[in-house]
Amino acid sequence: MHNDAALILRLTSEKTKESAFKELLALYKERLYWHIRKIVVSHDDADDVLQNTFIKVYKNIHSFKGESKLFSWMYRIATNEAITHLKQNARQKSSNNEELQQQTIANLQADVYFEGSEIQLKLQKALATLPHKQQLVFNMRYFDDLKYAEMSEILETSEGALKASYHIAVKKIEAYLTRD
CATH class of the missing domain: 1.10.10.10 (Winged helix-like DNA-binding domain superfamily/Winged helix DNA-binding domain)
Incomplete structure (x- = not known):
């Protein structure tokens, strides 16, 4: 089992942030991709949303309070990013x-x-x-x-x-x- 606390410490330290983020990507990229893919359906859209998700995680890791598991927090970000993507597409297409x-x-x-x-x-x-x-x-x-x-x-x-x-x-x- 993976230790969230140790990874979060490494993610919030400037010295170890890059290597810790690579580890985070390796741990969760595939699971989050398939979660996003089920929401947005398209492979290209899923890739875009996944990238946006990890950018948000990278920029906001300092605001993670540890009240939930790290994966749950990332899963919520991915879900919100996917929903935002769908809403933007729906507005652009403005079809029924x-x-x-x-x-x-x-x-x-x-x-x-x-x-x-x-x-x-x-x-x-x-x-x-x-x-x-x-x-x-x-x-x-x-x-x-x-x-x-x-x-x-x-x-x-x-x-x-x-x-x-x-x-x-x-x-x-x-x-x-x-x-x-």
């Missing part, structure tokens, strides 16, 4: 939600980095029909296997609200997958 969902599905089908089976593609299509908050809660619970307490800390939402969102998302996905 249905068009945005169809575009997301088309992008997923054309994505050379997506190596999923037909059922995984269908699940991703079902996910694309959910509101962003439900997508996020479903991804965090189903794919990332986070506990509701961790999700509550990251999203700053009550566990009860998260359980309700997850339940609704599951029902909508089941309905989508069983139609046809």
Whole structure:
């Protein structure tokens, strides 16, 4: 198990900040990439959001208070960056939600980095029909296997609200997958 306290000390010291940040990247880059990727779908967008996430972590490590795990703090930053990215894209496109969902599905089908089976593609299509908050809660619970307490800390939402969102998302996905 990795020691957060020692890494944070190294991250906040000018002498060891660079090497500690490289270690931080090695430890968390892949996990955060896949979390972000599930939110923004596109590989290129996920790379951009991941880069922005690590820039924020680097610039704000001094403000980390240790009230949560370092990864939870970074996960919250990544989540917020991904949501901000989606909102900016939605404003730029200013298209309706249905068009945005169809575009997301088309992008997923054309994505050379997506190596999923037909059922995984269908699940991703079902996910694309959910509101962003439900997508996020479903991804965090189903794919990332986070506990509701961790999700509550990251999203700053009550566990009860998260359980309700997850339940609704599951029902909508089941309905989508069983139609046809």
